[in-house]
Amino acid sequence: MPHTNLFLNLPPSCDPAEPVLLAISGGRDSVALLHLLREAGFTQLILCHLNHGLRGDESIGDAAFVRRLAKKYGLKCEIETEDVAALAEKSRVSTETAARDARHALLLRMAEKYDVWVVLLAHHAEDQAETILANLCRGTGLAGLAGMHAVQRLDTGLHLVRPLLHVRRKAIDSYLKSKRFKFREDSSNTSPKHRRNRLRHEALPLLNDIFARDVVPQVLRLGSLAEQDDDALQRQALAFLTAEGSVKEDRSLLVTPELLALHPAVSSRVFAVWLREAWELPGIEHDVIEAAMEMLAPDGAAKINLPGDKHLRRKAKRMWVE
Known part of the structure; x- marks a missing residue:
């Protein structure tokens, strides 16, 4: 049985004949996804890589590795560098949050550049x-307990698709080993x-030790049930x-008995x-x-x-923002 059938869970909107953005770090997971997509017939992948500037020469090596992959398979490649540490300090957020925001910003720029709004x-x-x-x-x-969505539409218009979301790490490792595909190791993954x-x-x-079992399937089941209920x-x-x-035409919410x-x-x-x-x-x-x-209470x-220096107001049976 082909590996692709074992791994990829793609929505109908992902047509192998159409261009699609692939967020690729050079690590095992994104490299495995690249090869699986190629096996599935995706020929117009646009590789998008962000050098976070956090690991010096190692980060530079990651970018060079992605560039070589793109050249080897004749794929378009977009690589940018961002000082994520400085961005985190300026925005007063964690490095992880700053890195995620920087990646999304890169993907949005690439979506606009190529007019391709699906990101794998x-x-x-x-x-x-x-x-x-x-x-x-x-x-x-419940929304947080649902975890990440297999298909997620951001307010920016980007559609994030996660074809490997229910695939175990050991299966990815086995696939890479069987195919002898090379990838980059991120030293920060052990920090x-x-x-x-x-x-x-x-x-x-x-x-796993406490419950004497692999708890990941149970955690994933919780996520699936939470997503369904939410x-x-x-x-x-x-x-x-x-x-x-x-809701009235002026966007005000009516405080009705039904509400x-x-x-x-x-x-x-x-x-x-x-x-x-x-609003x-x-x-x-x-x-x-x-x-x-x-505010709905009689003495609310x-x-x-x-x-954003806005206010929610209520007067009589109407609520609005000003």
């Missing part, structure tokens, strides 16, 4: 389990400085917002969708949504602060 990423099952556990420890809701590395090398093995609640919230008599009767799991999503999409507000987190819901506040 090489996240696999262990990456998903680590993401779910990390989100759990941050106090996430205890990074929380994800500790989840990978310490937390998951400890959980989708159902989101659909109820969207149905409410699109019903006649819920007050909603289960908190649905009404919280009503506020989240309304604020993020109708296009960034940074709408749990505390903001909770404060907005408290008439005004609360929102990100």
Whole structure:
């Protein structure tokens, strides 16, 4: 049986005959995805690589390796360098967050340059389990417990596709070994400085030991169930917002008996969708949504602060942003 049938889970929108962006670090996972895609008939891959400037000559070597791969297979290649450490300090975010934002910015530039909006990423099952556990420890809701999505549409218009999301790391290693494909080793993947590395090398093995079993399938099952439940609640919230008599033409939300009767799991999503999409507000987190819901109480506040120096107001039976 071909390896491709064992690994790739691609949506119908991914046509091998069409150009597609591939985020590639040069490491084992993205290199495996590159070869699997080639086996599946993808001939117009555009390799996108970001040198984060964090590992000196090693990072330079990664970029050179990706460039050689592109040349070998006759593929387009886009390589950029970003001082991620300086970006993190300037933005006051973690290095991991700054690196992710820089990668997304590169992918957006390439999408605009080539007018190609599908990006393939090489996240696999262990990456998903680590993401779910990390989100759990941050106090996430169902959306966080769902982890990464196999297909995700960003507000920028990018469509992130993860064909290996349910593939185990050992299967990827076996594939690379059987094909004798070369890849780059990232020395930072073993550093205890990074929380994800500790989840990978310490937390998951400890959980396996405690429960005397491989816990990754159970964590992935949790993610799948959470995604299913969150989708159902989101659909109820969207149905409410699109019903006649819920939102006025000026985007204000009407405080109706139907809104007050909603289960908190649905009404919280009503506020989240309304604020993020109708008013296009960034940074709408749990505390903001909770404060907005408290405004529905008879003695609730008439005004609360929102990100970006905005305010949510309520007067009589109407709520709006100013």
